[in-house]
Amino acid sequence: MVRLILAALALVLAAGAAFIGYRTFSFTAPPPPAAVEIPDTSTYQIDASAAAMRLAEAIRFRTVSLIEETEDRAQFVQFHTWLQQRYPAFHAAARREMVGELSLLYTWEGSDPGQPPIILLAHQDVVPVPNDTRQNWQVDPFGGIIRDDAIWGRGAIDDKGSLVALMEAAEYFAAQGRQPTRTIIFAFGHDEELGGDNGAVVMARMLAERNVRAWFVLDEGMAALDRHPLTGGPAAMIGVSERGSGTMRVRAVGQPGHSSMPPSETAVSLVAEAVDRIHSMPIEQGLEGGPALGMMRALAPELSLTNRMAVSNEWLFGPMLRQRMEGNPAARALLGTTVAPTMIEGGSRPNVLPGEASAMINFRIHPRDTAADLLRSARQEVADLEGVTVEWAEEPREASPISSSEASSYALIAALSGAILPDAPVAPGLVLAGTDSRHYAGVAENVYRFQPILLTAEDLEMPHGLNERLSVANFERMIRFYIGLMDAGAMQ
Numbered sequence: 001m002v003r004l005i006l007a008a009l010a011l012v013l014a015a016g017a018a019f020i021g022y023r024t025f026s027f028t029a030p031p032p033p034a035a036v037e038i039p040d041t042s043t044y045q046i047d048a049s050a051a052a053m054r055l056a057e058a059i060r061f062r063t064v065s066l067i068e069e070t071e072d073r074a075q076f077v078q079f080h081t082w083l084q085q086r087y088p089a090f091h092a093a094a095r096r097e098m099v100g101e102l103s104l105l106y107t108w109e110g111s112d113p114g115q116p117p118i119i120l121l122a123h124q125d126v127v128p129v130p131n132d133t134r135q136n137w138q139v140d141p142f143g144g145i146i147r148d149d150a151i152w153g154r155g156a157i158d159d160k161g162s163l164v165a166l167m168e169a170a171e172y173f174a175a176q177g178r179q180p181t182r183t184i185i186f187a188f189g190h191d192e193e194l195g196g197d198n199g200a201v202v203m204a205r206m207l208a209e210r211n212v213r214a215w216f217v218l219d220e221g222m223a224a225l226d227r228h229p230l231t232g233g234p235a236a237m238i239g240v241s242e243r244g245s246g247t248m249r250v251r252a253v254g255q256p257g258h259s260s261m262p263p264s265e266t267a268v269s270l271v272a273e274a275v276d277r278i279h280s281m282p283i284e285q286g287l288e289g290g291p292a293l294g295m296m297r298a299l300a301p302e303l304s305l306t307n308r309m310a311v312s313n314e315w316l317f318g319p320m321l322r323q324r325m326e327g328n329p330a331a332r333a334l335l336g337t338t339v340a341p342t343m344i345e346g347g348s349r350p351n352v353l354p355g356e357a358s359a360m361i362n363f364r365i366h367p368r369d370t371a372a373d374l375l376r377s378a379r380q381e382v383a384d385l386e387g388v389t390v391e392w393a394e395e396p397r398e399a400s401p402i403s404s405s406e407a408s409s410y411a412l413i414a415a416l417s418g419a420i421l422p423d424a425p426v427a428p429g430l431v432l433a434g435t436d437s438r439h440y441a442g443v444a445e446n447v448y449r450f451q452p453i454l455l456t457a458e459d460l461e462m463p464h465g466l467n468e469r470l471s472v473a474n475f476e477r478m479i480r481f482y483i484g485l486m487d488a489g490a491m492q
């Protein structure tokens with residue numbers, strides 16, 4: 001009998017091992033979408049150093065996002081004039097509209113109205129350079145300096161590099177007298193760094209009113225990394241969704257009075273308890289329901305055998321995998337909504353019971369969750385705490401819908417990335433910050449966020465940080481990529 005049980009057990013184990021092995025080896029990239037024809041991007045005649053000088057000029061306009069209506073808008077106006085002067089053939093061929101006073105919406109009409117348009121985004125505004133960081137810059141952040149084969153300055157990567165590269169690509173065709181077959185729309189917001197309310201939001205609404213339903217939208221948001229944390233090798237990440245965000249306000253009221261004979265709970269103890277419970281409330285974490293699984297699949301051939309076994313057998317290794325990823329904040333953000341208590345206040349004297357205490361908890365919302373569900377869960381957690389209320393401090397922003405990584409538009413972007421960055425496998429990713437592109441979800445079939453540039457982990461600190469710069473090689477990659485995109489996607 002014992003022998004029989006052991007034999008049965010061995011059989012079960014062997015079957016289990018075979019199943020794990022099968023899953024491990026069959027877990028690879030999903031079948032690629034219908035192969036797309038792309039032109040040979042190396043044949044485009046580009047003068048990269050002349051283009052780099054134009055990007056350097058663009059950086060000299062201090063188009064810092066305008067926080068006050070009364071602030072100087074001359075820098076933006078001058079930048080617009082500069083665009084007209086530098087890209088005359090494109091400006092002659094396309095229709096230009098000023099939206100929300102300073103945003104630019106260009107429509108380059110295609111000859112075939114039956115083809116849905118492409119919408120290409122970039123933003124004109126840049127974040128400021130705080131005075132106390134100025135001495136840590138090696139160059140004038142608005143000097144537009146080319147040094148060590150890079151274009152230096154605020155906005156070089158975020159996002160004038162994209163804007164100028166898009167104009168270079170459009171001018172490339174316009175100067176040859178070529179007109180697209182498919183309409184190309186360029187939307188350059190002026191307040192992306194403030195949320196896009198007066199720029200992208202208004203332009204997207206205008207496009208919706210014109211019944212525009214684009215093939216796809218392409219914006220900044222992700223790029224190719226030289227060392228992807230998962231594989232240790234290069235990977236080009238195409239953002240297919242971006243997280244939402246919101247801040248909950250937790251309020252507790254208590255009996256005010258002297259602390260010599262306190263009640264069992266005070267406003268402070270209640271708010272502390274509530275924050276602790278909401279901070280640790282169960283929120284689903286995992287590969288499913290977001291871009292994580294697709295990313296793992298796309299990078300599977302590059303994963304180590306153990307990692308590949310773990311991600312392909314999440315049913316078994318899920319807890320271990322999650323525990324491993326927990327230690328890495330970037331990986332955690334990919335798996336689920338994150339919760340960060342950020343503010344707490346209450347009371348004014350050590351021996352006085354305050355009548356009220358409150359706290360703020362910031363949520364970054366994963367695409368599988370909704371703001372309403374998170375609020376419901378948080379309220380449930382604290383339902384038995386008398387005098388505690390929870391609400392969104394302001395209207396939360398939902399995560400954006402997940403765009404397809406099997407669509408023909410994704411395939412086109414992926415194929416061009418492969419041509420420009422042949423060593424970097426392409427994978428879908430989740431954008432952890434926010435971009436203007438989220439406002440365009442209603443006017444396009446799919447929305448992607450990708451700059452075809454190769455960055456190091458150190459480079460990722462540069463946007464909004466110190467010594468922002470874009471190598472001339474990366475700038476040239478962008479120009480070739482956008483020319484290729486227009487060529488394959490809109491010119492034939």
Ligand SMILES: [Zn+2]
Pocket residue numbers: 123158159192220
């Ligand atoms: Zn940006």
